[in-house]
Amino acid sequence: MxxxxxxxxxxxxxxxxxxxxxxxxxxxxxxxxxxxxxxxxxxxxxxxxxxxxxxxxxxxxxxxxxxxxxxxxxxxxxxxxxxxxxxxxxxxxxxxxxxDWGQGASTLRALLAQEHLGMALHDRDLTLVRSNLTPGLLGGATLPPGGRLRDVLSPEDAETGEAVLRRVLRTGSPLTGGP
CATH class of the missing domain: 3.30.450.20 (PAS domain)
Incomplete structure (x- = not known):
């Protein structure tokens, strides 16, 4: 933001x-x-x-x-x-x-335009703000803006994913790769 x-x-x-x-x-x-x-x-x-x-x-x-x-x-x-x-x-x-703001916005636009690099941005409530994920990229359903992981994942996977997102919020360290 x-x-x-x-x-x-x-x-x-x-x-x-x-x-x-x-x-x-x-x-x-x-x-x-x-x-x-x-x-x-x-x-x-x-x-x-x-x-x-x-x-x-x-x-x-x-x-x-x-x-x-x-x-x-x-x-x-x-x-x-x-x-x-x-x-x-x-x-x-x-x-x-x-x-810095302009460069950050340009970098984000460039990252989100990538076809082979999945990226999702969530707000502090863990709802999706923006993503470049498509159904074919990760082999599953996509999450629409405003959605939560539990809308497309099993309860267990959603809890694991949200725990990772909460850790990112708490530490400020980005997640790259898997949990």
């Missing part, structure tokens, strides 16, 4: 002045709400943005902002205009995190 942890937010008025500042923004950039509110958001940029103008921020992109301690912070951002026209919400995340 996508995590919203670490995504910083700021609310800007129509002129780019910070109206609201989240705790995550403080954690990311070191500026408290008292420091940031009432100041132009563009004052946080560590360097001029190519193609920048006085009309505001681009709808999305990457930028190098200035941490309160003076160092640079590379961020990926998205500006969401609120209606009626006026305020905007800026979502900010460390670029390293957004790159």
């Amino acid at each position: 996508f995590s919203f942890a670490g995504i910083a937010t700021a609310v800007l008025d129509g002129h780019g002045t910070v109206l609201r500042w989240s705790q995550e923004a403080c954690d990311l950039l070191g500026w408290t709400a008292e420091d940031a509110c009432g100041r132009p958001f563009r004052a946080l940029f560590a360097e001029a943005r190519p193609g920048a103008d006085d009309e505001g921020l681009p709808a999305r992109g990457r930028a190098r902002l200035r941490h309160r301690a003076g160092g640079p912070v590379d961020v990926t951002f998205r500006v969401l205009d609120l209606h009626p026209a006026g305020p905007s919400v800026v979502l900010l995340a460390p670029t390293r995190s957004t790159d």
